Amino acid sequence: MAPARGRIGVRTVFFGLLLVLLAAYLQMALGMEWRTEAGRIGAGFFPRVVGVLGVALTLVALVHSLRDRGGDTDERDVDGEDAGEADLGRHPGTMAIVVGASAAFAATFVTLGAVVACALFLFGCLWLLNRPRPLLNAVLSLGLALGLYLLFETLLGAGLPAGVLPLF
Amino acid sequence: MDVFADLGQGILALLTLQNVLLLGAGVLLGMVVGVMPGLGPSAGLAILLPLTFALEPTGAIIMLAAVYYGAMYGGTITSVLINTPGESATVASTFDGYPLARKGRAGPALVMAAIASFVAGTIGAVLISVAAPATAAVAASFGPPELFLVVVAGLLTLIVVIGRNRLLGVLSALLGFGLATVGIDVGSGEQRYTFGSTQLINGIDFIPVAIGLFGIGEILHTLWRGGHLERLGYVRVSSRGRGFWPNREDHRESRGAIVRGSFLGFVVGTAPGAGATVASLMSYNLEKSLSRRPERFGKGAMAGLAGPEAANNAASAGAMVPLLTLGIPGSASTAVLLGGFLMWGLQPGPLLMDQNPEFAWGLIASMYLGNIMLLLVNLFCIPVFASIARVPFRVLAPIIIALCVAGTYTVNGSIIEVGIMLACGVLGFFMRRFGMSPAALVIALVLGPLAEETLRQTMIISGGDPAIFLQRTTSTVLLIVIAVLVLIPAVLPRIRRAVRARLTARDRTNDTLVP
Numbered sequence: 081m082a083p084a085r086g087r088i089g090v091r092t093v094f095f096g097l098l099l100v101l102l103a104a105y106l107q108m109a110l111g112m113e114w115r116t117e118a119g120r121i122g123a124g125f126f127p128r129v130v131g132v133l134g135v136a137l138t139l140v141a142l143v144h145s146l147r148d149r150g151g152d153t154d155e156r157d158v159d160g161e162d163a164g165e166a167d168l169g170r171h172p173g174t175m176a177i178v179v180g181a182s183a184a185f186a187a188t189f190v191t192l193g194a195v196v197a198c199a200l201f202l203f204g205c206l207w208l209l210n211r212p213r214p215l216l217n218a219v220l221s222l223g224l225a226l227g228l229y230l231l232f233e234t235l236l237g238a239g240l241p242a243g244v245l246p247l248f
Numbered sequence: 249m250d251v252f253a254d255l256g257q258g259i260l261a262l263l264t265l266q267n268v269l270l271l272g273a274g275v276l277l278g279m280v281v282g283v284m285p286g287l288g289p290s291a292g293l294a295i296l297l298p299l300t301f302a303l304e305p306t307g308a309i310i311m312l313a314a315v316y317y318g319a320m321y322g323g324t325i326t327s328v329l330i331n332t333p334g335e336s337a338t339v340a341s342t343f344d345g346y347p348l349a350r351k352g353r354a355g356p357a358l359v360m361a362a363i364a365s366f367v368a369g370t371i372g373a374v375l376i377s378v379a380a381p382a383t384a385a386v387a388a389s390f391g392p393p394e395l396f397l398v399v400v401a402g403l404l405t406l407i408v409v410i411g412r413n414r415l416l417g418v419l420s421a422l423l424g425f426g427l428a429t430v431g432i433d434v435g436s437g438e439q440r441y442t443f444g445s446t447q448l449i450n451g452i453d454f455i456p457v458a459i460g461l462f463g464i465g466e467i468l469h470t471l472w473r474g475g476h477l478e479r480l481g482y483v484r485v486s487s488r489g490r491g492f493w494p495n496r497e498d499h500r501e502s503r504g505a506i507v508r509g510s511f512l513g514f515v516v517g518t519a520p521g522a523g524a525t526v527a528s529l530m531s532y533n534l535e536k537s538l539s540r541r542p543e544r545f546g547k548g549a550m551a552g553l554a555g556p557e558a559a560n561n562a563a564s565a566g567a568m569v570p571l572l573t574l575g576i577p578g579s580a581s582t583a584v585l586l587g588g589f590l591m592w593g594l595q596p597g598p599l600l601m602d603q604n605p606e607f608a609w610g611l612i613a614s615m616y617l618g619n620i621m622l623l624l625v626n627l628f629c630i631p632v633f634a635s636i637a638r639v640p641f642r643v644l645a646p647i648i649i650a651l652c653v654a655g656t657y658t659v660n661g662s663i664i665e666v667g668i669m670l671a672c673g674v675l676g677f678f679m680r681r682f683g684m685s686p687a688a689l690v691i692a693l694v695l696g697p698l699a700e701e702t703l704r705q706t707m708i709i710s711g712g713d714p715a716i717f718l719q720r721t722t723s724t725v726l727l728i729v730i731a732v733l734v735l736i737p738a739v740l741p742r743i744r745r746a747v748r749a750r751l752t753a754r755d756r757t758n759d760t761l762v763p
Binding site for chain 2: 091094095102105108112113115116119120121122123126127130131133134137138140141168169170171172174175178179182183185186189190194198201202205206209210220224225228231232236237238239240241
């Protein structure tokens, strides 16, 4: 679905943000040495080259997206990766909720602990995506959270935060 | 011959119980990754990387390499049964694989694909055994100017060949180079872009970036396009009965296609960026043009499945040559593998085969054994893996995200890296959506320090004079290659237009001559 002409599309916002980030990157690079006193390449040489080229190319991409505002389409499936996939519409809302849930999962990972945070995250996401099967979702959430913990903690010896579990 | 002696040494290094078990686990995990909807080899490798931390380096790399080529095998199952390629390299397998399944020939199609993959994988392993030492010997004469130009040429090939949007491809690589500059500058000891954070002094680890861009980015993209609502048109496959096996006609039809696909795939795979997708599509077109009955292609021609399958597996073997001998990854998957190498202190490049022969040859030897394992697994467990392909994405997505979060945390016990991983996931989604290349970003991130280091060394050698690139034969040749790569996008459309115009003019002339 193309946004109405005159409105700024997601693509334009994306390249706008990228431009701001790269401009800040370049500005910091300009504060670094281009050459050392011994005449060698300084710490700022590579960042300046990357920054200048990055800003220039992002500007071009931004201008393209502004010119093409009426056709703010996605450049997907150019290499055929989406071949055979049905067109099921676009679901930015669902995706945004999952991103938010993932961020909350990461934020509570240490305080709540891996098992509790993981179980809550899995149950929340499965409730959103697989709503007709609440019992299966609950069993999967708990079982998989414990399974992941055992896999990393016991089998692989990698430390995961215990969080609130030792309190019980 | 040295090759046989080295390979024998590699086989001996491989044949420990632990390594064989890890190889088996790798091929099985690779198959699972391959059949999972929405996960390709690069995402699978990135997600599974943290699981190998507890292992010793040789075993870990053998396992990861097995995941890589196992995923190539596995991707075919979804292409044939549900017309959904796990990743772009198996797109060509849907053209005739799915029509075969619709005709009730899913079993023969999958068995033939497994045989093609096995033959190609084995031919690829033989060719690596010959090509890798030869390439390493040539690369051993490379100095910093050549290595810098190889990095640039590798990235340019990736951008030109993948060719979605070349401007955005270059921008993606620049973002990777930009991220690579975070941390301490080796030349001056100065901190860059660390903002006083001790966590950033060592730079941005590539693992959270790779897991985010490939793993989370892929999941978000599939959610965005409604993958959670998908009801897959699944074709059943049963190993019972004679109908499961290909008949004599299938074998006769596929034989030539498999051999041609294997050699074509290997050669194409060695070029950075070209890789398995281009190889499989080239093989499909080649088989169609050579066929006496090209009208059957797209409707269930066995050669149309066997050729591309052989090509994509041989290409994944071919991609190991620049990785092992130059330290230059040609694809997203080999970039993740390179990250794994570096993590264990192994520097792929011309000296790897001299300094770590057990490791390098053990890895090559593992490809022979891994292909045999994959053939057996494929022939006897196809229905099992086919049932994994039926796990709906709506259940799989949260599980993969949880695995990504836990896996990233275990790398350094850092929640900041988890945040970086999630941010890269969102970035990866937008990059995919707007035609940028996450693969170019990751490869540039991994190669950034090498590019900067070799450029610095080049400038020290030459006293700051860039003319050094023109004073050495090899670097001049590489500069010509780079110039050609830059000119291809500009010149190719004009050549195409000119050829088309000439053909149209000729057709018109013929039409007027025919009474």
